[in-house]
Amino acid sequence: MIWTTWRQHRAEAAVWAVILAGLVAAMLAVGSIARSRASGLGLPACTAAGGDCSNALDALHRAFHTIPPFTAALIAIPLLAGMFWAAPLVSREYEAGTHRLAWTQTVSPLRWITVKIVLIFGALAGLALILGLLTAWTLDPLTTAFGGRYNSTWYDTQGLVPVACMLFALAVGVAASALIRRTIPAMAVTLIVYAAVRIPIHWIRGNFWPAVTHTYNVDVATLLQRRIEPLQDTYLSTLAPGDWIQTVTITDSTGHRYIPNELSFDVLSRYCPNVRTAATSGEPRPLDPTAIATCKPKVAGLSLHETVSYQPAAHFWPIQTVETLIFVALAALLVIVAVLTVARRRPS
Amino acid sequence: MNAATEIAIETVGAGHRYGHQLWGLRGCTLSLPTGSITAVVGANGAGKTTLLNMLVGLLPASAGRLRVVGEEPSSKPAFLARIGFLAQDCPLYKEFSVADMLHFGRAMNPSWDDDMARARLASADVPLDRRAGKLSGGQRAQVALALAVAKRPQVLLLDEPLAALDPLARREFLKNLLDSAVASNITVMLSSHLLGDLARVCDHLIVISEGEVRLTGELDQLLAEHHWVSGAPEQTSRLPGGVEVLAEYRHERHNRLLVRIDQPLLNPALTMEPVDLEDLVLAYLERPGESSERAGTPWAAREASHL
Numbered sequence: 001m002i003w004t005t006w007r008q009h010r011a012e013a014a015v016w017a018v019i020l021a022g023l024v025a026a027m028l029a030v031g032s033i034a035r036s037r038a039s040g041l042g043l044p045a046c047t048a049a050g051g052d053c054s055n056a057l058d059a060l061h062r063a064f065h066t067i068p069p070f071t072a073a074l075i076a077i078p079l080l081a082g083m084f085w086a087a088p089l090v091s092r093e094y095e096a097g098t099h100r101l102a103w104t105q106t107v108s109p110l111r112w113i114t115v116k117i118v119l120i121f122g123a124l125a126g127l128a129l130i131l132g133l134l135t136a137w138t139l140d141p142l143t144t145a146f147g148g149r150y151n152s153t154w155y156d157t158q159g160l161v162p163v164a165c166m167l168f169a170l171a172v173g174v175a176a177s178a179l180i181r182r183t184i185p186a187m188a189v190t191l192i193v194y195a196a197v198r199i200p201i202h203w204i205r206g207n208f209w210p211a212v213t214h215t216y217n218v219d220v221a222t223l224l225q226r227r228i229e230p231l232q233d234t235y236l237s238t239l240a241p242g243d244w245i246q247t248v249t250i251t252d253s254t255g256h257r258y259i260p261n262e263l264s265f266d267v268l269s270r271y272c273p274n275v276r277t278a279a280t281s282g283e284p285r286p287l288d289p290t291a292i293a294t295c296k297p298k299v300a301g302l303s304l305h306e307t308v309s310y311q312p313a314a315h316f317w318p319i320q321t322v323e324t325l326i327f328v329a330l331a332a333l334l335v336i337v338a339v340l341t342v343a344r345r346r347p348s
Numbered sequence: 349m350n351a352a353t354e355i356a357i358e359t360v361g362a363g364h365r366y367g368h369q370l371w372g373l374r375g376c377t378l379s380l381p382t383g384s385i386t387a388v389v390g391a392n393g394a395g396k397t398t399l400l401n402m403l404v405g406l407l408p409a410s411a412g413r414l415r416v417v418g419e420e421p422s423s424k425p426a427f428l429a430r431i432g433f434l435a436q437d438c439p440l441y442k443e444f445s446v447a448d449m450l451h452f453g454r455a456m457n458p459s460w461d462d463d464m465a466r467a468r469l470a471s472a473d474v475p476l477d478r479r480a481g482k483l484s485g486g487q488r489a490q491v492a493l494a495l496a497v498a499k500r501p502q503v504l505l506l507d508e509p510l511a512a513l514d515p516l517a518r519r520e521f522l523k524n525l526l527d528s529a530v531a532s533n534i535t536v537m538l539s540s541h542l543l544g545d546l547a548r549v550c551d552h553l554i555v556i557s558e559g560e561v562r563l564t565g566e567l568d569q570l571l572a573e574h575h576w577v578s579g580a581p582e583q584t585s586r587l588p589g590g591v592e593v594l595a596e597y598r599h600e601r602h603n604r605l606l607v608r609i610d611q612p613l614l615n616p617a618l619t620m621e622p623v624d625l626e627d628l629v630l631a632y633l634e635r636p637g638e639s640s641e642r643a644g645t646p647w648a649a650r651e652a653s654h655l
Contacts, residue, residue, distance in 0.1 A: 001455065001456070003451065003452075004452055004455050004456060007444065007448060007451070008441065011443070096439060096442065097435065097436070097437055097439035098441055100406065100433070100435035100436075100439055101435060101439045101440065101441075101492075101495075102456075103406070104404055104406070104428060104435070105453070105456035105457055105499070106425045106428050106429040106457040106458055106499065107425060107428070108423045108424060108425055109423055110423070111425075343423070345423055346406070346407070347401045347406040347407055
């Protein structure tokens with residue numbers, strides 16, 4: 001059975017080996033270039049010293065301009081494996097009529113499909129793990145410059161998730177193959193199901209682990225600050241690079257919610273029109289301290305507070321673990337469906 | 349040899365229903381002794397493949413029961429090891445070389461006889477290094493047969509093995525098959541839409557039409573039981589009881605009937621002639637079945653020129 005599996009799939013294995021060799025070469029090259037660029041900019045030394053490295057990080061981000069293109073290939077690999085390895089697994093036998101040959105040897109169809117699944121899924125899951133480790137090495141020098149490991153390029157291509165994605169895509173493929181028995185429709189179904197399940201995960205995985213929340217009081221000084229430099233929000237300074245903001249809500253004592261971008265304008269217009277005009281006139285003169293002083297209690301009376309909910313960079317592994325468990329469980333269910341379908345071995 | 353192995357293939361009222369309505373085969377009752385070679389004859393879609401698929405366990409019985417070498421057909425390796433199956437169209441892995449196909453047989457069957465497989469292919473002049481997809485129809489069939497035989501089965505089931513073969517390749521194939529079967533005392537069942545060359549090799553016959561077994565038995569006995577009877581219409585219309593008329597060809601003063609009968613007719617006005625196997629099969633194939641929805645064609649309307 002092992003020989004048969006190898007003989008039937010060695011052509012695909014050769015094609016994949018060539019493509020993957022190219023991919024690995026590209027990753028090694030990008031990883032080396034990224035390292036030399038980062039050390040050229042003095043980034044490792046800066047990070048070790050623990051100072052503000054934002055200039056060096058910006059320079060590194062500009063130097064790379066976009067995320068390396070091979071990452072798209074890495075995200076596509078599980079899907080391609082599902083379509084080209086798993087989707088033909090049973091259907092190709094039906095299309096060629098060879099299922100009647102394969103399932104009438106001295107090997108039960110249960111064993112036939114189980115051995116194939118174990119060998120192919122095992123090999124490709126191992127491949128996904130190795131590629132994930134290599135990706136982690138390649139992208140590591142760029143991680144901080146590109147905003148941490150939670151963006152989908154970083155998140156989907158390293159750690160446990162690529163292995164879970166690989167198993168899930170293969171399981172979708174083999175279940176479609178066993179149930180539909182036609183290769184092209186099974187490939188199409190694999191593509192649709194995989195995309196339909198994987199894409200929404202990006203929007204909900206922030207809930208896979210309890211987020212951390214911080215609450216800040218918002219006073220006049222904060223409002224003025226935000227008015228002038230909207231990007232310098234209070235909470236940003238307290239978050240570490242690589243933290244992933246889930247929600248930002250601003251409410252007053254009555255429970256009224258403000259839209260963050262319009263907060264300063266709303267509050268200042270209503271309670272401190274003088275301050276607002278002065279703050280937005282663009283003139284470099286200092287603000288009238290008495291106007292601010294009269295405004296202060298009014299704003300304080302609102303008890304404005306801003307709540308930031310975020311996933312710290314350290315939650316990367318718990319979130320990956322939960323997601324891995326979900327997809328491995330889905331894969332296991334689909335594999336059981338496929339195995340039971342084949343074990344019934346129907347002649348047509 | 350014990351009683352269980354004397355009958356190699358036995359079915360009682362066996363049937364398979366596709367979906368809720370359509371019976372691929374129903375009420376099939378057969379009993380074939382060990383070492384017999386049985387031809388299963390019927391039109392395309394008559395139920396031959398359904399019968400063979402049920403016997404190898406690829407299709408479950410919706411009704412009745414089946415026993416092949418004393419076991420209910422299943423996907424258990426212990427059962428599969430005892431059955432050689434040559435599926436319709438002789439499926440092989442196109443991208444495999446013939447040597448790879450032998451390797452496949454060896455890897456998939458513990459009882460594999462590699463020397464036998466190689467000798468068989470050598471005698472059939474099949475090159476081992478050629479890809480299965482590039483073999484001629486005859487060579488494909490020979491490789492498929494070698495695969496089915498080299499696992500040393502007790503029962504060999506062949507589904508339309510001759511369909512794609514030219515007359516010379518058919519003869520080669522049947523010779524090869526007969527050699528193996530006789531040498532190892534294998535029970536063989538092979539299907540075909542025409543009896544043709546099978547008549548020379550088989551000793552048992554099953555005629556299937558519209559999902560029903562119309563005729564089954566030992567060839568010699570069937571030939572002994574069936575006769576052409578001819579005579580004047582007034583004589584042929586008064587046959588004694590126990591005579592089953594299968595086909596009737598009427599002429600103005602002379603009728604010709606194909607009958608099943610267990611003893612000679614004593615009426616001197618009737619002539620009895622032995623029946624040809626081809627005529628016998630055709631008569632059963634053309635006979636409307638009991639459960640057939642199609643109205644039977646009146647035999648009288650048939651012209652004698654059909655013969």
